[in-house]
Amino acid sequence: MVKTRKNVWELGGDWADPILWYARGVKAMQSRPLSDPTAWRFYGAIHGIDRRLWTQLGFLSSGNQLPPNDTIKTYWQQCQHGSWYFLPWHRGYVLAFEAVVRDAVVKLGGPADWAIPYWNYFKPNQNQLPPAFASPDWPDGQGDNPLFVAQRFGPNNDGNVFVPMDQVDQNALGDSQFIGASDGGSPGFGGVNTGFRHGGNVHGGVETQPHDMVHGLVGGGDPNTGLPGLMSDPDTAGLDPIFWLHHANIDRLWEVWNEMPGSTGDPEQPNWVKGPASIGQRAFILPMPGRNFTYTPGQMQNLSTLGYNYDDVSPPSGLPQMVARLQRFGVSVADSVTRSAAMAGPKSAELMGASGSLRVSGTEARASVPLDAAVQFSVTRSLRSAATAANPAPDRVFLNLENVRGLNDATAFSVYINVPDGDDPAKHPELKAGNIALFGVRKATEADAQHAGDGLTFVLEITDVIDKLHLDGALNANQLHVRLVPRLPVPDAAQISIGRISVYRQSP
């Protein structure tokens, strides 16, 4: 029986049956002890757990019996971030969770084809948190709605949870390649080639946007205690019921990407297809009712094989990225030409320039990024040739925020290029490089943990901004001026720092 995951805002009511049954299933899971592999908190710990943070937030106490160590080592702390396994691991995670909820739903007399809804915050008027998650009450007015979470503070840390549309984008869908690299160029749609990585340094395109940003915007932080909202930190995110609807949407976007005309498809490298167990690392393994679910990325590629689908995988309207870009230069190129260029795959990236280190606090931070004249000339030459249609694939340009360290995962900021002094950056959307949320930065800052304290590196494609500067004749300066505008003022205590801001060119 194929189950269909549907848009949570289009189910026919705030408490339509799929949501009501979801709440009942969540309630059943939450009633189970932490040591039960199908318990709510056990599933949260599979994504990540920080015992100190869990205790501070009230999800762990000295009276809780932990599972045996072997069980913990097998299942917990498994989520894949900053990795090309990000999408397939989370597909399996949502799939297994859905099966656990469905099992509870069926035992409660619910439908055997229950499927997790998804939250598509990009659709008009659907960026508000679905109402069933925002109310502490069940529809009958009883006050223990399991979908409600007190530690969900929203983008303004005031409890009003929504996704501001100027903070998120689906630009990653325009990247034709699934795999990227951590060399300063595109991190790809799906991420960079890694082994099992419970928190890698460079996040892939769809992981950065919208995934990371929605985590930070929904979770926010407690303005009184400074503690993160559940969704803001990978070690607590799985404890929030909205997590699963967000990840169903990310999973849906993977399917949308595969339907995009420029997409070059999922990786075929054995290390991706066969997963980390094939290279001597942990297997992807999740507890299911009565059995284990062990899977590889290769097994996660085909939705019909997995027994579910989405009610909508239509790509966003608009021209393919490369065609739109060439039109900007006044060139009309056959789609087959651009597709052929995309299939060839990008070359290695080359550094154009870089700033020094930078501290981010308060309401704004600025940096100048000096550019190397010779590399800058190469980019300009590439852009000039684009206007002649002799070059169907001009250089792409990427801004890297390297070695971003800090203590507050809920920190989010917008990045602008060359906004004139004295101007409000918000009035220059054409100069916006993108938005970044520091999902995972706290753990990445710990010296003796899995990142060795290097922090995270974020990659924003600034090709559109560079094109505009070029067409405006403003790309001749020997440096770029970068302005970082935090969504909310960054306290000094967050200790947010950036190792350097660099610019890379990449020839497609």
Place this chain on the structure above:
Amino acid sequence: MTQGRRGLDGWLVVLATASLLAWSALAFGGSILMLPALCSANAWPVMPLSASFDSALVFNAPARLAWGWALMLAAMMLPLVVAPLRHVRERSFARRRTRAMLLFVLGYLAVWMAAGMVLQVAAVVALWTVPLPLTWFAVALAVAMLWQVSPAKQWCLNRCHRKPALAAFEPAADHDAFRFGLANGAACAGACWALMLLMLLAGKGQFPAMIAIMLFLLAERLEGPAPLAWQWRGGAKAIRLVAARLRIRTGSLNPMAEVSP
């Protein structure tokens, strides 16, 4: 399909060639390090116990020690710096890549050369003072095992994996590349000193010990950073890797099997 964009880089070929040449020099060039000379005259473990420290230095002249140690570093350690060298390369201007990588290697080797002098002098003095090579080998083995399971070793290994931000423009870029080499070399020497001391005290088994230790260090470096703890480390991932390949080959692990969640 997506295939990514990483191919075989020229600099990796250079690195591998340098390492192989050093191995060849060690294998066919006669003596490796001069400690065997101290213990030599004929048969291990019998040695001139009454030899003076002066004669030990004659057999182990600093220049010879340094040359032998440098060859050994090139052979054993260059494969360990692939990841930090890739970082230096990717974070440098194309025109500066070779220079930055050489500066990193210079810093890295400078630390190791200094550490090597200390380790060799320690070994020479130990054998000169108490000429019981087998006993010293056993002591070094015990020290290496203790260091291997200690949180201090993990502290060093974690720092071997660091990839700091590097300045792009000269002269800061030169300074950063060299300093990164120093830091990485210090972390590497901290992680590996006990095994290298063990190798120095391995007598006639020095060459096979070098091979075994290099393979172990490579396997150990496959593991990522980890929290500090008393535990055995190194080799597990390499063993799992080989086992997984064998299971795939024999069909007991079929990654494309049907899945039904």
